[in-house]
Amino acid sequence: METDVYQYRTGSTLCTDLTSAATGYVTGREDGLLHVFVPHATAGLALIETGSGTEADLAETLERMLPTQDIYRHRHGSLGHGRDHVMPAIVVPSLTLPVVGGQLALGIWQSVVLVDPNSDNPERNVRFSFLPG
């Protein structure tokens, strides 16, 4: 297994596109699995289409499921930060993707996205691991 950690500056951006990093990490490799992992308790990963409005739709969906209000027991930082701590139970921080024929075998509309609702922590790590098959 080859494994490396990369840093991203997310700031107040909910969705950061990792697709080109993920694609680059596996291009030319043998068949296997790419494991993407976010070692943070207030971030997750998603495979969604980017650039057509889904990022904003995801933000609104998360707001319906996890309102930014003072309703959480886990209470520190910005208002409603407790919601960021629940999110990884729903938007998972671990994702496994197939690598086939020297390419990441995503669907044409799928992008690998870091989902980070937590603007209190603008620097994020993402670990890519390639497991040969």
Place this chain on the structure above:
Amino acid sequence: METDVYQYRTGSTLCTDLTSAATGYVTGREDGLLHVFVPHATAGLALIETGSGTEADLAETLERMLPTQDIYRHRHGSLGHGRDHVMPAIVVPSLTLPVVGGQLALGIWQSVVLVDPNSDNPERNVRFSFLPG
């Protein structure tokens, strides 16, 4: 790693049971992991009990979380199709399952289900990959 893509016709069916296909793909193999992957931006995978009402309960739960209304930025196709694009952030399109003793080691009530709310795209691909351990 052995990897193959199969086609399913989902039409307007939310849940398509992949259990027998998944079971058949790994029966008799050595210990390892089965990776199931849907290369689409409007579909996901779930491990649920089938045939007892949970498919309809999941449909209603998704409707609560993601109403079929004209509230999405991602707007094309049928009314509320933007919801289908958010769903994979919650119902993940990638699932890894243990293969032990030549069998898929599911619980007795678990079925592998393709979750496809998008009736605009009735043909779906599912990739099975077996990673020997």
Place this chain on the structure above:
Amino acid sequence: METDVYQYRTGSTLCTDLTSAATGYVTGREDGLLHVFVPHATAGLALIETGSGTEADLAETLERMLPTQDIYRHRHGSLGHGRDHVMPAIVVPSLTLPVVGGQLALGIWQSVVLVDPNSDNPERNVRFSFLPG
């Protein structure tokens, strides 16, 4: 691949911390992936911070998404048990984690948690599998 099943008594506790078991399972091993799997149709797994209120916040979030009411088709056991059957479509029962340098490479605030809303079934199995890379 090495694989073992452990039993946990969850009773009416929603979140059972599996971190020390997961950590212990992989300590000293070569690089690879730890696969954690719950072979039950009414339980899931999450990576969250424990001990700061998120367990209770998750319980309330699940109650918003999946009310404990008599609204489910899947109807047996305690009131609203149908919700427990939908939960694994959202809180996944399968989780893959990186093992690097003889350690589980979690973030400092991440704990591996068994999420079990179903008090009708107090005994739960969890399968740990280590796939060397």
